[in-house]
Amino acid sequence: xxxxxxxxxxxxxxxxxxxxxxxxxxxxxxxxxxxxxxxxxxxxxxxxxxxxxxxxxxxxxxxxxxxxxxxxxxxxxxxxxxxxxxxxxxxxxxxxxxxxxxxxxxxxxxxxxxxxxxxxxxxxxxxxxxxxxxxxxxxxxxxxxxxxxxxxxxxxxxxxxxxxxxxxxxxxxxxxxxxxxxxxxxxxxxxxxxxxxxxxxxxxxxxxxxxxxxxxxxxxxxxxxxxxxxxxxxxxxxxxxxxxxxxxxxxxxxxxxxxxxxxxxxxxxxxxxxxxxxxxxxxxxxxxxxxxxxxxxxxxxxxxxxxxxxxxxxxxxxxxxxxxxxxxxxxxxxxxxxxxxxxxxxxxxxxxxxxxxxxxxxxxxxxxxxxxxxxxxxxxxxxxxxxxxxxxxxxxxxxxxxxxxx
Amino acid sequence: xxxxxxxxxxxxxxxxxxxxxxxxxxxxxxxxxxxxxxxxxxxxxxxxxxxxxxxxxxxxxxxxxxxxxxxxxxxxxxxxxxxxxxxxxxxxxxxxxxxxxxxxxxxxxxxxxxxxxxxxxxxxxxxxxxxxxxxxxxxxxxxxxxxxxxxxxxxxxxxxxxxxxxxxxxxxxxxxxxxxxxxxxxxxxxxxxxxxxxxxxxxxxxxxxxxxxxxxxxxxxxxxxxxxxxxxxxxxxxxxxxxxxxxxxxxxxx
Numbered sequence: 001x002x003x004x005x006x007x008x009x010x011x012x013x014x015x016x017x018x019x020x021x022x023x024x025x026x027x028x029x030x031x032x033x034x035x036x037x038x039x040x041x042x043x044x045x046x047x048x049x050x051x052x053x054x055x056x057x058x059x060x061x062x063x064x065x066x067x068x069x070x071x072x073x074x075x076x077x078x079x080x081x082x083x084x085x086x087x088x089x090x091x092x093x094x095x096x097x098x099x100x101x102x103x104x105x106x107x108x109x110x111x112x113x114x115x116x117x118x119x120x121x122x123x124x125x126x127x128x129x130x131x132x133x134x135x136x137x138x139x140x141x142x143x144x145x146x147x148x149x150x151x152x153x154x155x156x157x158x159x160x161x162x163x164x165x166x167x168x169x170x171x172x173x174x175x176x177x178x179x180x181x182x183x184x185x186x187x188x189x190x191x192x193x194x195x196x197x198x199x200x201x202x203x204x205x206x207x208x209x210x211x212x213x214x215x216x217x218x219x220x221x222x223x224x225x226x227x228x229x230x231x232x233x234x235x236x237x238x239x240x241x242x243x244x245x246x247x248x249x250x251x252x253x254x255x256x257x258x259x260x261x262x263x264x265x266x267x268x269x270x271x272x273x274x275x276x277x278x279x280x281x282x283x284x285x286x287x288x289x290x291x292x293x294x295x296x297x298x299x300x301x302x303x304x305x306x307x308x309x310x311x312x313x314x315x316x317x318x319x320x321x322x323x324x325x326x327x328x329x330x331x332x333x334x335x336x337x338x339x340x341x342x343x344x345x346x347x348x349x350x351x352x353x354x355x356x357x358x359x360x361x362x363x364x365x366x367x368x369x370x371x372x373x374x375x376x377x378x379x380x381x382x383x384x385x386x387x388x389x390x391x392x393x394x395x396x397x398x399x400x401x402x403x404x405x406x
Numbered sequence: 407x408x409x410x411x412x413x414x415x416x417x418x419x420x421x422x423x424x425x426x427x428x429x430x431x432x433x434x435x436x437x438x439x440x441x442x443x444x445x446x447x448x449x450x451x452x453x454x455x456x457x458x459x460x461x462x463x464x465x466x467x468x469x470x471x472x473x474x475x476x477x478x479x480x481x482x483x484x485x486x487x488x489x490x491x492x493x494x495x496x497x498x499x500x501x502x503x504x505x506x507x508x509x510x511x512x513x514x515x516x517x518x519x520x521x522x523x524x525x526x527x528x529x530x531x532x533x534x535x536x537x538x539x540x541x542x543x544x545x546x547x548x549x550x551x552x553x554x555x556x557x558x559x560x561x562x563x564x565x566x567x568x569x570x571x572x573x574x575x576x577x578x579x580x581x582x583x584x585x586x587x588x589x590x591x592x593x594x595x596x597x598x599x600x601x602x603x604x605x606x607x608x609x610x611x612x613x614x615x616x617x618x619x620x621x622x623x624x625x626x627x628x629x630x631x632x633x634x635x636x637x638x639x640x641x642x643x644x645x646x647x648x649x650x651x652x653x654x655x656x657x658x659x660x
Contacts, residue, residue, distance in 0.1 A: 031481075034481060034485055034603055086600075
């Protein structure tokens with residue numbers, strides 16, 4: 001009996017204190033801990049209080065994005081010489097998780113700018129391109145976006161039907177891109193278009209296009225279920241002319257650039273999903289302490305305890321996968337399988353945890369007075385964008401089979 | 407004028423944590439509990455860094471007294487813009503009994519050693535609420551003090567300090583070297599930027615023992631007991647003013 005009582009006291013204290021257990025933090029290097037705490041402080045003080053209103057108004061948090069830019073969070077991996085923070089990918093994942101814990105929309109705005117826009121330019125851009133397309137996008141004054149998906153193909157990225165033809169000293173782009181995050185607030189985009197249709201996916205190239213630009217127009221802002229403070233719309237290219245120097249990487253390299261970019265991008269989304277899951281868990285655990293039923297706080301009921309345990313387990317497991325993938329990337333080791341596992345685990349954790357959080361809150365989970373319903377709506381997209389859960393499973397399976405190659 | 411400012415930073419239990427008294431009533435539970443920099447110390451660091459950015463002072467040195475863990479607090483000060491840190495090693499029983507008198511002796515000794523022109527501290531720590539260290543340090547050094555500062559203006563070697571006092575605001579002019587303690591409205595501490603967090607890695611933290619500074623950290627105070635505040639009792643409703651007067655007389659209040 002004494003052991004059971006002690007165990008329950010321990011769970012009560014661990015869950016109810018709302019305080020990070022030292023052992024979690026002890027795994028991270030000191031500077032990463034300080035950085036994480038800084039982002040957490042910012043998110044809790046500046047993002048969490050306005051997140052519900054931003055969601056209601058579908059409003060881009062311009063002021064906060066600028067503040068995050070000043071902190072270096074909009075360009076975590078970019079070297080200081082180009083205006084970034086010069087930190088590693090693990091630091092970036094920690095930042096996105098803590099920011100998303102405050103506001104999931106802000107988390108994706110930060111993630112898209114870092115991983116999907118700055119990422120490929122940093123890796124494949126010329127020195128000139130880096131100065132022109134990276135430095136102004138590190139301060140939060142300008143954000144970028146990534147245009148790969150089309151109305152006709154999402155997962156089937158190789159079937160890009162947007163075309164690019166060379167006319168003299170210009171590229172002329174024609175086609176439509178769909179589901180582009182940040183596009184209504186962006187000042188530039190990385191666009192993927194086919195330069196050689198006969199080469200299939202090896203005939204796709206990447207281009208840098210400023211926004212606004214003649215020949216580039218935006219579709220209507222999508223009215224989404226969640227992450228409503230970030231804009232999502234089509235990008236329509238009609239004889240959009242850009243200088244030859246705006247090609248990113250070599251001709252035909254586009255598919256490779258896209259896939260490598262998404263490999264890293266999916267860790268950013270994993271981090272965002274972790275933030276959403278953690279926020280939902282915070283909400284449910286806090287409620288379990290305060291709400292009384294049957295004469296005691298509902299946290300005393302096994303049904304609720306088992307839910308909280310499963311929620312915490314799902315979140316922590318996904319977190320460790322995410323950290324591991326980030327550390328592999330920082331050590332320049334292959335990380336494709338681990339990144340896919342992290343994104344899959346984290347996004348499924350986010351949907352699971354936010355679903356259970358509403359269950360713990362009961363009726364209160366269904367109304368906008370509590371953030372649980374927003375976490376539920378925000379979580380859903382994480383299983384879809386930057387590689388659906390189905391694609392992640394294919395990536396993992398391919399890697400596993402390769403390991404066992406006969 | 408060395409242009410050097412010493413800032414004291416204290417590692418305390420985080421303000422958001424619910425404090426629990428140890429079962430043996432000798433203190434509060436600190437194991438496994440989240441700690442962070444005392445909020446008033448954050449304001450002190452911010453003020454020092456701002457003075458440096460205005461080029462009114464040259465160097466900000468962050469000081470903390472305690473065991474190994476306080477290095478994290480010093481590192482946070484470095485990430486906010488302090489130039490270097492000094493860790494005064496105090497651990498075990500000495501740390502448990504460390505109070506304003508010993509800390510002010512340490513700060514006074516360091517101020518002399520570092521030839522500091524200015525010491526900025528938080529007005530008080532949120533764990534013991536002593537509000538003594540700044541005043542004691544100034545007295546030990548025989549320096550002027552500007553406590554509860556809500557505004558500080560430095561002009562060469564003269565300091566104008568607007569102090570928050572019970573009756574409102576009091577403005578005083580003091581000459582450096584001096585001690586200032588920061589009150590809530592002095593400034594809003596910045597969020598450390600990621601580049602500054604990276605730079606903090608390279609900044610030096612020197613280790614020093616109280617004995618090296620000639621300071622005896624033994625305490626003249628003994629904590630007898632620590633208890634939680636009494637539980638708030640339910641009130642009593644009365645119908646008329648006469649009833650109220652009667653009840654107050656009963657309770658011996660009037």
